[in-house]
Amino acid sequence: MSTNVLCGLEPQSVFSYFEQLTRIPRGSGNEKAVSDYIIAYAEQHGYRWERDEANNVKLYAPATSGYENRKSIVLQAHLDMVCAKDPDVAFDFKTQPIDIYVEDGFVKAHGTTLGADDGAGVAMILALLDDRTLPHPPVQAIFTTGEEILFVGAEAMDAHWLDGDYYIGLDYSNNKKILVSAAGVSVLQCTLTLERAPVPVGWTAFDVTVSGMQGGHSGNTIHMDRGNAVKVMEEILAGLPAGLASLADISAGTLINIIPAHAEAVVVCPPEHADTVRTALDARIALLKEVYRHTEPQLTITVSQRSAGDGMTVLTPACAEKLLRFVRLCYVGAWRMADDTYSRAECSANPAILRLEQTEAKFTLSARSNSEYLHDQIIAHQSELAALCGWKAELESRAGAWEYNAASQLLPQVIPIFREVTGREPEIAQIHAGVEGGVFDTKAREIGRRLDMVNLGVMNYDVHTPRERMEIDSVKPLYEMLRQILMTVE
Numbered sequence: 001m002s003t004n005v006l007c008g009l010e011p012q013s014v015f016s017y018f019e020q021l022t023r024i025p026r027g028s029g030n031e032k033a034v035s036d037y038i039i040a041y042a043e044q045h046g047y048r049w050e051r052d053e054a055n056n057v058k059l060y061a062p063a064t065s066g067y068e069n070r071k072s073i074v075l076q077a078h079l080d081m082v083c084a085k086d087p088d089v090a091f092d093f094k095t096q097p098i099d100i101y102v103e104d105g106f107v108k109a110h111g112t113t114l115g116a117d118d119g120a121g122v123a124m125i126l127a128l129l130d131d132r133t134l135p136h137p138p139v140q141a142i143f144t145t146g147e148e149i150l151f152v153g154a155e156a157m158d159a160h161w162l163d164g165d166y167y168i169g170l171d172y173s174n175n176k177k178i179l180v181s182a183a184g185v186s187v188l189q190c191t192l193t194l195e196r197a198p199v200p201v202g203w204t205a206f207d208v209t210v211s212g213m214q215g216g217h218s219g220n221t222i223h224m225d226r227g228n229a230v231k232v233m234e235e236i237l238a239g240l241p242a243g244l245a246s247l248a249d250i251s252a253g254t255l256i257n258i259i260p261a262h263a264e265a266v267v268v269c270p271p272e273h274a275d276t277v278r279t280a281l282d283a284r285i286a287l288l289k290e291v292y293r294h295t296e297p298q299l300t301i302t303v304s305q306r307s308a309g310d311g312m313t314v315l316t317p318a319c320a321e322k323l324l325r326f327v328r329l330c331y332v333g334a335w336r337m338a339d340d341t342y343s344r345a346e347c348s349a350n351p352a353i354l355r356l357e358q359t360e361a362k363f364t365l366s367a368r369s370n371s372e373y374l375h376d377q378i379i380a381h382q383s384e385l386a387a388l389c390g391w392k393a394e395l396e397s398r399a400g401a402w403e404y405n406a407a408s409q410l411l412p413q414v415i416p417i418f419r420e421v422t423g424r425e426p427e428i429a430q431i432h433a434g435v436e437g438g439v440f441d442t443k444a445r446e447i448g449r450r451l452d453m454v455n456l457g458v459m460n461y462d463v464h465t466p467r468e469r470m471e472i473d474s475v476k477p478l479y480e481m482l483r484q485i486l487m488t489v490e
């Protein structure tokens with residue numbers, strides 16, 4: 001693996017810090033090392049710091065001369081990254097550095113997520129605070145953990161850390177817009193007690209695999225009608241001849257904020273029915289490839305045949321029907337659109353992870369909404385449907401939305417800076433993805449404050465997938481914009 005891959009790119013300090021971050025394993029839940037890295041940076045630069053039990057870190061940079069009486073600015077980014085890789089790539093996110101390279105104006109990674117979400121934001125803050133020639137007001141830098149697993153670091157953070165005047169989040173993969181609102185996110189954990197029966201000796205097993213789907217972020221791309229591998233696998237199984245085959249296992253999805261792109265199932269049958277079952281599977285696969293030819297052109301469904309192993313068990317017919325009925329009926333995709341151009345969902349659902357253990361099935365459903373009312377409605381819909389299908393549903397977490405602040409004093413000052421640096425008018429955006437601003441806003445309200453916030457970012461594409469890439473030319477304008485904000489905002 002090469003080092004100094006990003007040497008020569010400008011701003012040099014931003015790309016240098018970003019490359020350092022790619023060498024530190026920092027998947028969600030594994031942020032201790034990168035948290036230590038931030039503290040070492042603070043001590044090296046003489047900044048006061050705090051760290052909590054969730055490994056969130058807060059740095060304090062005192063105002064430079066003449067800026068002591070200006071309003072303080074909070075810069076915020078999250079330390080963790082989504083860990084996703086191509087199925088044929090051998091990679092351990094807990095121990096290996098990301099293998100980065102430069103191609104066609106982008107920073108990319110070989111076969112894995114890049115981690116520019118939100119390594120770019122972290123690197124940007126470190127580079128800004130590294131510049132001792134930059135005049136600025138009191139600056140606080142907040143680095144959170146577990147953002148990609150429903151903001152667990154932000155949720156654990158003490159609300160009194162949010163004592164700055166202006167808040168600038170850097171977790172936004174778009175350099176053409178200023179983000180002013182984001183969706184709330186919830187997770188519904190559903191369980192089903194399984195009833196199993198032993199597989200007779202000599203039966204035939206079929207391993208069915210779904211791959212090649214686009215996947216993607218379950219907020220930003222949920223309205224694009226991309227296929228969901230959980231649903232596709234159920235559609236395959238629905239084509240099996242009644243009474244001739246039994247379900248032994250099914251699994252799909254990896255993370256709550258990713259549309260599942262891969263699924264596996266095991267089906268068994270008596271050997272005298274093997275040809276009939278295989279024919280039915282092949283027919284169903286041909287049908288689904290035609291159905292998904294526009295939205296999932298790379299959809300791949302494979303079937304391999306083998307002898308069922310000793311000790312294998314299958315779900316009883318009644319249990320399998322309970323399981324698959326809920327998968328079939330649960331809602332997926334955009335539930336309500338936010339605009340007439342159908343460019344953003346206002347409320348949506350993502351059947352995210354399905355796993356079978358010996359005695360229990362676990363089905364994780366995530367939902368997003370920019371409307372608190374609609375959020376309550378989609379949670380109630382999925383919960384009641386689970387109960388009707390014989391499942392138990394429990395709301396595991398729910399983060400509130402970051403609502404637009406029409407009285408913002410920060411936004412009117414950022415807009416002309418954006419215009420001056422980029423030469424274009426910014427779009428004032430609200431997104432269906434969740435950001436930590438919603439958690440921070442909720443926490444601030446609990447202590448009687450209302451945060452004045454915007455989010456800015458570099459241009460990242462296909463985040464949360466192995467195709468993630470960061471546009472090199474988008475980095476310098478954001479860096480210059482933040483410099484101007486620190487120097488001029490009052």
